[in-house]
Amino acid sequence: TFESKSMAGVGVMFYVLLALRAELRARGVFDAATQPKLDPLLTLVALGTVADVVRLDANNRRLVAQGLKRIRAGQxxxxxxxxxxxxxxKAPVATTFDFGFALGPRINAAGRLADMTLGIECLLTDDAGRAAELAATLDGINRERREIEGGMREQAMLMAESLFDDSEEPPPAISVFDPDFHEGVVGIVASRIKDKLHRPTFVFAASSAPGKSQELKGSGRSIPGFHLRDALDLVAKRHPGVILKFGGHAMAAGCTVDADSFDTFEQALAQVAQEWLDASTLTRRIETDGPLSPEYCRADMVDTLHREVWGQGFLPPTFSEEVQIVSQRLVGQAKNHLSIKLMHQGNPIDAIWFGHTEQLPARVLLAFRLDVNEWKGERRVQFLVEGAEIQ
Structure with a gap:
């Protein structure tokens, strides 16, 4: 009967503690003045809720907002x-982006490549010196994770694109496996393929667990309209023994399959996707708020937007309109981001399209979000490109 059906485990545990405290208070173990204070836990609840990529419904947004409020205040x-x-x-201006793309990946990297207790200890310690030491270690592990991911992502993308010709549409679902893949980053790589091809995607690696050499561990990411966990359930029922175990939710799931059954899994998942998805669902669409009036293209307006709670199921404002491309070049260590200078309603604006390498025509309809780029003390609005419609 609880109103929120999209809570992360960390949120569930927080409410369990609230209920336990209420019960102990009713039994006279303590009163309102002496009861344990649970509100300091909201910083961890907020971090876990965003990092777990659950839908930010009204209740989850309240939890995240309270956590952000405390972090910005230094608590x-x-x-x-x-x-x-x-x-x-910068903690004083913390956003959900920091949770999802800065802190979360560093904590998760330990579990992917090393020892997950490093991240747990970092969050639990009260010793600032020990925390700094652990955070530096986690940052180093995350850098290693990015290096592994880069090579594996390129190889996995080539494998995925080899499943169809240039003149064809991608298959309704994609599954890839290579013996050299690292199981610690299969989910991240699946997400990258899903983003580029707009297809439910699973990436598998050989299990590194002792005695499990004949098992493949896979992680999947989905698109709107395709419940990944339910799809795995149907595959398991149609092909008993192929999936050894599975779990997850609509947009992300994991499973273990027998190494000799990968081809069966690949075909079975594609069959379910073929049955459940139509052409409309398989077409990537970006909902936007239309053109952006020039008077709102200000750094203080971006700051106002950033202070709000955005994330899965509650996306930040996205705008769309035709712009003129002045210049464009690839940037980043791997040259995998497109830096753009454009004219927006007569005004010059910088833009960046992360993970995109193809050049844009002189005039193009862009979908973009607002951000602020700081350089040598100067703060200027920049566009974060989400997509383009090229005729």
Whole structure:
């Protein structure tokens, strides 16, 4: 009967503690004045809710907003503060972006490549020195994770694109496996393929667990309209023994399959996707708020937007309109981001399209969000490109 059906485990545990405290208070173990204070936990609840990529419904947004409020006021565990410092982010202006793309990946990297207890200890310690040491270690592991991911992503993308010709549409679902893949980053790579091809995607690696050499561990990411966990359930029922175990939710799931059954899994998942998805669902669409009036293209307006809670199921404002491309070049260590200079309603604006390498025509309809780029003390609005419609 609880109103929120999209809570992360960390949120469930927080409400369990609230209920336990209420019960103990009713039994006279303590009163309102002496009861344990649970509100300091909201920083961790907020971090976990965003990092778990659950839908930010009204209740989850309340939890995240309360956590952000405390972090911005400097009320946070030593480990959270240390992670902000290691990531080069500013806690006084913390956003959900920091949770999802700065702190979360560093905590998760330990579980992917090393020992997950490093991240847990970092969040739990009250020793600022120990927290700084752990945060630096996690940052180093995350850098290693990015290096592994880069090579694996390129190889996995080539494998995915080899499944169809240039003149064809991608298959309704994509599954790839290579013996050299690292199981610690299969989910991240699946997400990258899903983003580019707009198809439910699973990436598998050989299990590194002792005695499990004949098992493949896979992680999947989905698109709107395709419930990944339910799809795995149907595959398991149609092909008993192929999936050894599975779990997850609509947009992300994991499973273990027998190594000899990968081809069967690949075909079975594609069959379910063929049955459940139509042409409309398989076409990537970006909902936008239309053109952006020039008077709102200000750094203080961007700051106002950033202070709000955005994320899965509650996306930040996205605008769309035709712009003139002045110049464009590839940037980043791997040259995999497109830096753009454009004219927006007669005004010059910088833009960046992360993970995109193809050049744009002189005039193009762009979908974009607002951000602020700081350089040598100067703050200027920039566009974060989400997509383009090229005729």
């Amino acid at each position: 946070m565990p030593a480990g959270v503060a240390a992670l902000f410092h290691a990531a080069g982010r």
